[in-house]
Amino acid sequence: MPISFMFQHHCRRNWSWALLPMGLLWFLLWFHMPASAAIDPKAAPADFVQAVGSNALEIVKQEQDTIRSGDLDAINAIVDVHVLPYVNLEKTTRLAAGRHWREATPAQREKLVDAFTGTLVRTYSSAFRRVDSRSRLEILPFRGDADAGDVVVRSLLHQSDAPPVAIDYRLEKTAGGWKIYDLNVEGIWLIQNYRNQFAQQISQNGIDGLIDALNQRKH
Amino acid sequence: MPEHSDRHARNPVPAWRLPAAVRLGLACIAAATATGCASTGSAPHTPDPLEDTNRAIYRFNDAVDKALIKPVTLAYTQLTPAPARNCIANMFNNLGDVFSAGNSFLQARPHDFFNTMGRVLFNTTMGLGGCFDVASRNGAYRIRNDFGITLGVWGLDTGPYLVLPILGPSTLRDGAALAGAFAGGFSPTSPLFAIRNIRVRNSVVGLYAIDARAGLLEADELVEDVALDPYSFVRDAWLQRRHADVERRRNNSGSLPDYGDDDLPDYGDDTPDSED
Numbered sequence: 001m002p003i004s005f006m007f008q009h010h011c012r013r014n015w016s017w018a019l020l021p022m023g024l025l026w027f028l029l030w031f032h033m034p035a036s037a038a039i040d041p042k043a044a045p046a047d048f049v050q051a052v053g054s055n056a057l058e059i060v061k062q063e064q065d066t067i068r069s070g071d072l073d074a075i076n077a078i079v080d081v082h083v084l085p086y087v088n089l090e091k092t093t094r095l096a097a098g099r100h101w102r103e104a105t106p107a108q109r110e111k112l113v114d115a116f117t118g119t120l121v122r123t124y125s126s127a128f129r130r131v132d133s134r135s136r137l138e139i140l141p142f143r144g145d146a147d148a149g150d151v152v153v154r155s156l157l158h159q160s161d162a163p164p165v166a167i168d169y170r171l172e173k174t175a176g177g178w179k180i181y182d183l184n185v186e187g188i189w190l191i192q193n194y195r196n197q198f199a200q201q202i203s204q205n206g207i208d209g210l211i212d213a214l215n216q217r218k219h
Numbered sequence: 220m221p222e223h224s225d226r227h228a229r230n231p232v233p234a235w236r237l238p239a240a241v242r243l244g245l246a247c248i249a250a251a252t253a254t255g256c257a258s259t260g261s262a263p264h265t266p267d268p269l270e271d272t273n274r275a276i277y278r279f280n281d282a283v284d285k286a287l288i289k290p291v292t293l294a295y296t297q298l299t300p301a302p303a304r305n306c307i308a309n310m311f312n313n314l315g316d317v318f319s320a321g322n323s324f325l326q327a328r329p330h331d332f333f334n335t336m337g338r339v340l341f342n343t344t345m346g347l348g349g350c351f352d353v354a355s356r357n358g359a360y361r362i363r364n365d366f367g368i369t370l371g372v373w374g375l376d377t378g379p380y381l382v383l384p385i386l387g388p389s390t391l392r393d394g395a396a397l398a399g400a401f402a403g404g405f406s407p408t409s410p411l412f413a414i415r416n417i418r419v420r421n422s423v424v425g426l427y428a429i430d431a432r433a434g435l436l437e438a439d440e441l442v443e444d445v446a447l448d449p450y451s452f453v454r455d456a457w458l459q460r461r462h463a464d465v466e467r468r469r470n471n472s473g474s475l476p477d478y479g480d481d482d483l484p485d486y487g488d489d490t491p492d493s494e495d
Binding site: 120122163164187210 | 444451
């Protein structure tokens, strides 16, 4: 984009209407990218994770400018299309809440899942910023029982200037195929790391207090 | 259990030979354990009987960090050019690798020991005294190891979680191991004391601390962004990470991370529709 155009855009608000059709076109093209269509949730767990992970990594590389700008709406849009269809965040939230999940009303559960999703997207959007053109995902040989309903796929995320990061994905088999519900980064399981914090918030301020606390982390 | 850990934890570091500061530290740890025995009621996955004390120290650390350490570190990262900073970090890492290798040796991990010593030799020569991490560029990444992990591999439990003043998250086991490492690092026979000029020597120690803090600037932002309660977040992450560090060595699965299936967290109360 020419600098003069950006300048005008910032100075004269009535220019912004011109961006809308462009953005819409871009969004449609991007939505129909063949890469995401190739992901088969019913494939072997390791292949599924490889497809989801590599696809997400490619998108993050392409959209690096958007991600570095910290535009949460744009990041959310990426996550909505390329990550959320393959994960079961309802289960993630349920396990993080533990026995307190049963005390929650359906409306509270829904709000809690939304609030926790927001927190997680923020977590990973800061991780996305470190992705560069040489980042790549290596899936390690699958050692579990692929027929089991609950499996772990191990991987290494290679970066250009740092040691590879060990990332494990925990998946469950559903009617619609595999869904990722827990993540381990360098020995730290995501759900386990939120269990105590959830329990603490709930015992102090109840489930609504936890939802508020999660939403308050938004900037 | 804490008594048991205490007895073993202090064996490798005979207190009578330690500098006063370290002896004081050990006394604190011992006192902390004594209190730990008296209190009960922590969650099964997070042995944190000293939570109140730990939180107080955590707040203290946070205040010191905000007022002093972080501003100094930010100034350091802004004033020094990135190549110089990387060089400094690499040189400290290169020295640290010697300790890592020693611990790999103590854990009977020859693969890690020889790889790490190979890194040290390569980086010290081809990498101009450790300034460039040429080993990593050739695919030989760091294999971090420390004496706390060694004690864990030898079968010692972590004991209660501790927040150390200034140094941050630790456990009884790791704190004792750190005291041992410090005693080694500051003993008259350590390479540090080959530096005769006291000002230069102190500057090196200060630089080491700032370099260590600079490596944590990003992690620190993450915690601010995503934690509901930073104290719990850091504690649970630290305990899980240390547990994984020890377990993957005990399961002896090479240097590839493998946390063994039996080691998966069991979220046992996942029964959304059952009664009670």
